[in-house]
Amino acid sequence: AQSVTQLGSHVSVSEGALVLLRCNYSSSVPPYLFWYVQYPNQGLQLLLKYTTGATLVKGINGFEAEFKKSETSFHLTKPSAHMSDAAEYFCAVRDPTQGGSEKLVFGKGTKLTVNP
């Protein structure tokens, strides 16, 4: 079974500082990995995803993540935080061998606060 662990339920940074949100996964096969952002009372928006190929993935809003197989990690980073980045972030994993089903397993989420 697959699982996702997001270290730190809350992360607080200053505006302009580096954002680092941690995600580790457990999977018996090379997984597909995703980061989603959720603003209050809204659905989820895909930030970026890793399926195959280049392990450094760039997404929207200046975010990027690097797939490190040896560390089973997919940490999300952004060089300079903006106030509008304040939201809940979810890491998710999918088993690509599940043909025909995008069944995602989500981490518990990390709430990012950006201080002025």
Added chain:
Amino acid sequence: GAVVSQHPSRVICKSGTSVKIECRSLDFQATTMFWYRQFPKQSLMLMATSNEGSKATYEQGVEKDKFLINHASLTLSTLTVTSAHPEDSSFYICSALTPLNTEAFFGQGTRLTVV
């Protein structure tokens, strides 16, 4: 990206009544949709997988008679919470899988409050 519309965004209902939530893929056909439930300050819990033209597949512990799912067309799936009780109050989110199953897009969610 593709658009998934969920309606209503908020609903308040009396205990014992039923509530229907709609999930529509506006610009693509989705043979597969998913329904999630999210408790306050927690992650998303997959409730069921909705497949067009066939019965939904429910996750373990989810009452299929309580949460009725219908996926009658390639652009619409509905979740009906039957005989709602206060403990059913939650945030419900749907997602729709694009053709070729390349990506899932999420609706904006429905905040259900049962009083």
